[in-house]
Amino acid sequence: MNQTIVSHSPKASFSCLDHIKSCFGCICPCFYPNVFGSQAYKALDLGPQKEDRKTLVLDLDETLVHSSVFPTNFHDFQIEVSSGGQSFTFYVHKRPDLDAFLKLVSDIYEVVIFTASLESYANPVIDLIAPWIPLTHRFFRKHCISYNGFFVKDVSRLNRPISSILICDNAPISYVLNRKNGIEVKSFMGEKDDKELLSVLYPLLKKLVEVPDVTQVYLKQKSQ
Numbered sequence: 004m005n006q007t008i009v010s011h012s013p014k015a016s017f018s019c020l021d022h023i024k025s026c027f028g029c030i031c032p033c034f035y036p037n038v039f040g041s042q043a044y045k046a047l048d049l050g051p052q053k054e055d056r057k058t059l060v061l062d063l064d065e066t067l068v069h070s071s072v073f074p075t076n077f078h079d080f081q082i083e084v085s086s087g088g089q090s091f092t093f094y095v096h097k098r099p100d101l102d103a104f105l106k107l108v109s110d111i112y113e114v115v116i117f118t119a120s121l122e123s124y125a126n127p128v129i130d131l132i133a134p135w136i137p138l139t140h141r142f143f144r145k146h147c148i149s150y151n152g153f154f155v156k157d158v159s160r161l162n163r164p165i166s167s168i169l170i171c172d173n174a175p176i177s178y179v180l181n182r183k184n185g186i187e188v189k190s191f192m193g194e195k196d197d198k199e200l201l202s203v204l205y206p207l208l209k210k211l212v213e214v215p216d217v218t219q220v221y222l223k224q225k226s227q
């Protein structure tokens with residue numbers, strides 16, 4: 004019997020960042036064809052499972068952080084990224100309660116970050132927000148597949164049981180191939196009063212730890 008647990012999020016929304024960030028972030032490249040290349044079913048190797056925990060796959064941009072090429076007075080840190088002979092500065096806002104959230108979920112889940120952004124941008128960000136996440140647990144645009152013009156994260160490629168994988172992402176299209184594993188997270192655009200991580204997402208994840216098969220749980224959306 005399906006279980007109903009959750010509570011979550013608003014209507015699907017897709018970020019429209021500025022032109023430069025579109026080179027690095029998870030913006031739809033509309034020219035991509037609807038194809039499943041050989042990459043589609045190639046395993047994403049997390050290495051051997053060290054503990055009997057579920058695997059929590061977290062998106063980066065607009066889920067854990069918000070980055071902009073425009074300086075602000077309240078960003079948490081900035082990084083320099085080189086691409087195509089040019090250097091770009093990104094001003095990064097950590098989502099409120101990010102440090103506490105990552106600590107709490109890492110106590111009960113095997114944590115993975117899977118972003119559609121380029122590695123050259125995302126890896127330095129992960130190094131600053133969660134340096135303890137090993138390289139084997141970081142996946143980038145090159146690990147996505149293109150599907151109807153979007154970068155899609157097929158978590159069934161991870162070498163873990165699909166019944167024990169959850170993916171949290173502000174863009175539901177990211178987990179369109181694994182809808183039963185997906186949790187939509189409200190997009191974070193730098194709001195100081197955002198409460199999503201500790202007030203909404205963590206309580207839900209804490210409940211899902213106890214579920215034998217996450218694909219049997221109906222992740223009810225508020226918008227439905």
Ligand SMILES: [Mg+2]
Pocket residue numbers: 029062063064065066172173174
């Ligand atoms: Mg995102």
